[in-house]
Amino acid sequence: MNLTDQKILIIGAGSGIAAQLAADLTASGAKVTVAGRSTTPAVDLTDEDSIRRLASDLGEVDHIVSVAAAHANGPVSGLDRDAVHTAFDAKVIGPLLLAKHFAPHIRPGGSILLFSGVAAWRPSPGLAVMATTNAAVATLAEALAVELAPIRVNALSPGIIDSGSWDHLDKQAFFADVAAKNPARRIGHPSDVSAAAITALTNPFITGTTLHVDGGGRLA
Template sequence: MTLQDQRVVVLGGTSGIGLATAQLAAAQGATVIVASSNPESVRLALASLPGSATGTAVDLTDSAAVAAFFTGLDPFDHLVFTAGEALTLLEVGTMDLDRARAAFELRYFGALGAVSAAVPKLRPGGSVVLTTGAAADRPGPGWSVAASICGAVDSLVRALALELAPLRVNAVKPGVVRTPLWRGALEYDETARHLPVQRVGEPEDIAAAYVYLMNQPYATGSIVSVDGGHVLV
């Protein structure tokens, strides 16, 4: 199956996993619309996408801005949410609860708000693909907040799959991926040595899972792990 003649909105689609997903969807014939908070990032992303692609700078933590963004769109087939910020690793003993609450704003409430605003514009037979993370299943010290966000998204996917049926709702659960969000958080070569696949992920590896879920008409409430075997070790 392909995404020929379908319209795909990728929030966070201007760098890393989101941009790779937009590029792969476009390669399958989709018209892509990307959005992120950084206008320069939007400009650079559009330079790497087909001329049919469009992009907008939107603060995805601003519910009014998100609502206005979707109001201005024509109906579309798939919503992908890959937006994120630098990883928030917080030790419990020195926990900054304001930072912990802020970490949920984009990755959880941003995703929930985007789905709420997008639903009226999603065509029958369409889908939503959110982003969670391997930390939900195998966290380490300092990962209590990040793991909680991922666990919350896991539960959100299952609940929305029932509430929004027959619209399909799924998620991708990446492990360590070579993107700006991970830069400085981990040593890639050291991490790779501990993974069964002996390397960290690339954005293109993860993008394939988002496109698979958009194309898979019988998947809903599914969370697809693409983590190089992280949860096994």
């Protein structure tokens, strides 16, 4: 599938992975709109009205990608209900509402791509919400692929990616530890994820699938 002039919406404006994907898609000739909570156009996945408005404003699209994520990390004993709900809004409920409002506007051959994550397959203490939301994304992609066919719906599950979201840590030590353990023996770059996302968008026989772009980290 040729991306020239394909209209593609990416949600999650602040994400380093979204920025890389937007740049790669634009270089391939696609017309890309990146939307977030503080962009024009604006969208907040906790707010159905903003999703409805964006769908109506954009009109027909070829592909929708949601990379949005909100975190509610920490031990189960200290979880805050509102933060948990916000995490489910960003990854599960918001994408469900994106499907509700955008499916009627998706052109033939189009698709939806959602973002899961390796925590679903390799949970660790303190990441119960992340593991559960990411696992739900994989099932949501399967359910939507069946219900919205022939619109294709897929999920992409990154491993540890140097996307900017780890910059608050001593990330070199963390990255060295991850790279020593995973089968690819390195951490991921946003371009690794972008390349797989473009495959999911353009391959007409991939639907209802989760693409693991994790260096094998879910197995290590």
